[in-house]
Amino acid sequence: MWRSSIGKKIIMAGTGLIWIGYLLVHMYGNLKVFAGEEAFNHYAESLRTLGEPMVGHGHALILARIVLILSLAAHVWAAMALTRAAQQARPMGYAKFHQASGNYATITMRWGGLALGLFILYHLAHLTWNVPVLTGEYEPGNTFDKLVVGFTNPVNVVLYLLALVAVGLHLWHGGASFFQTLGWRTAANRQPIRFLTGALAIAIPVGFAVVPLAVATGLVA
Amino acid sequence: MKLHLRVWRQSSVEDRGRFEDYELDDVSPDSSFLEMLDLLNEQLLEQRKMPVAFDHDCREGICGMCGLMIDGMAHGPVPGHTVCQLHMRHFKDGDHIVIEPWRVAAFPVIQDLVVDRGSFDRILQRGGFISFATGTAPEANSILIPKDRVDTAMDAATCIGCGACAAACPNGSATLFTAAKIGHLGHLPQGQPERYRRVIGMVEQMDAEGFGGCTNVGACTSVCPKEIGQDFISQMNRDYLRAVLGRTGD
CATH class of the missing domain: 3.10.20.30 (Beta-grasp domain)
Structure with a gap:
């Protein structure tokens, strides 16, 4: 299946869904900042104690990371293979070309995806690997403090918001493509799917954006 | 002028x-x-x-x-x-x-503006047909088909194989052509026995000919002289997924 073009698209749809699921969980966790410092830190710690005592300390988190990394790797591999096939399918371009259909989300899928990949690296460097140039002085072990200190730097806020625009665009096209690729889209459910994926493409970036904006405006401190 | x-x-x-x-x-x-x-x-x-x-x-x-x-x-x-x-x-x-x-x-x-679309013919050779006992013409009403099925099959069958879909596609993909041919036969009872072999074979040939993959842009439908819709692509994807999973029973 992975050899064919449709098989690669099915892989992209499946791995994309895993990441949408992850985004929703991540967003839920982020929104805990509005419940206060203690609740947020408790949530952050519970990610490590998840599944205990059946699962060892931090093991559920490691498992989640493995699934996410493998999904992303498969998603990127399929995208690159399909991009190469598309380039080889038209070695000589048109002197004049009018894109007959598609919107900004459609044409930014590949470069937007690359931009998102780079943002994820920066995001991990900032908040997981704690690279000191990106963050300020915070109380060690206090995740809430790290978040607030990080987002008092306007550079981090701006980059974060730009990345969310890219997330929204990627989901706008990718969400609808998910249903089309798996063959679930029909003439009858075209509008509901457009509505559902459109709502998701707006709700996820907004849900993430309120946190840095709340910090920047002093609502969360 | x-x-x-x-x-x-x-x-x-x-x-x-x-x-x-x-x-x-x-x-x-x-x-x-x-x-x-x-x-x-x-x-x-x-x-x-x-x-x-x-x-x-x-x-x-x-x-x-x-x-x-x-x-x-x-x-x-x-x-x-x-x-x-x-x-x-x-x-x-x-x-x-x-x-x-x-x-x-x-x-x-x-030469000049003439291209060789033999690749479309080779895609058809991998499944764009039905196997049928020929001979005397069968009685027209021996297989009854609901009107909406016939209409859907006819919408796909209007494909004239001009190649505009692949030409306008930013990926140079023949997906709409292949999906139309699969959709045409797949909606009719006569097309059922070879339905899943057809989708595997035609998709394999489409890739082998060097066409790109579909990214759901929709440019193909916009330029198609017969205005064949994206739903046939969804249907082809569904048949393909069923075929590779071996879930071909009804």
Whole structure:
């Protein structure tokens, strides 16, 4: 299946869904900042104690990371293979070309995806690997403090918001493509799917954006 | 009306090809685009130059032979039309028009604006047919098919294989063509026995011919002279997934 073009698209749809699921969980966790410092830190710690005592300390988190990394790797591999096939399918371009259909989300899928990949690296460097140039002085072990200190730097806020625009665009096209690729889209459910994926493409970036904006405006401190 | 044409000229498959500019006077707005090219060729013959080669046959919009990229638009600026049904009244006096062949690796240019669409034939050879005991014509009402099924199958069957879908696709993908052929037979009882072998074989051949993959842009449907919809692609994807998972029973 992975050899064919449709098989690669099915892989992209499946791995994309895993990441949408992850985004929703991540967003839920982020929104805990509005419940206060203690609740947020408790949530952050519970990610490590998840599944205990059946699962060892931090093991559920490691498992989640493995699934996410493998999904992303498969998603990127399929995208690159399909991009190469598309380039080889038209070695000589048109002197004049009018894109007959598609919107900004459609044409930014590949470069937007690359931009998102780079943002994820920066995001991990900032908040997981704690690279000191990106963050300020915070109380060690206090995740809430790290978040607030990080987002008092306007550079981090701006980059974060730009990345969310890219997330929204990627989901706008990718969400609808998910249903089309798996063959679930029909003439009858075209509008509901457009509505559902459109709502998701707006709700996820907004849900993430309120946190840095709340910090920047002093609502969360 | 007077026109400034920039036409792709290429003497053979090996030739690298180039654009050449022509001026054409006294074009009737009532003539078709191909009749305008006929006029250009008469002018070239009078000047003892090689006429421009282009594909055409029925000139009624049903054979699928003609197909040109006109100002970057497959079959020109009018939706749901083939080039032969495109009339010069859609252009203005003094217009500059760029005319190119389909640019897809799987459609090599044979000469000027003529491309070889043998790749489409080879996709069809991998499953775009049904196996049926021939002989005397069967009684027409022996297999009853619901009207909505027939209509859907007919929507797909209107595909004339012109290649505009692949030509307009940013990925050079033949997905709409392949999906239309699969959708046409897949909606009819006669197409059921080979339904899943068909989708596997035709998709395999589509990839082997060097067409790109679908990214759900929808440019194919926008330029399709028969306006074949994206739903057939969804249906093909579903059949493909069922076939690879072995879930082919009903």
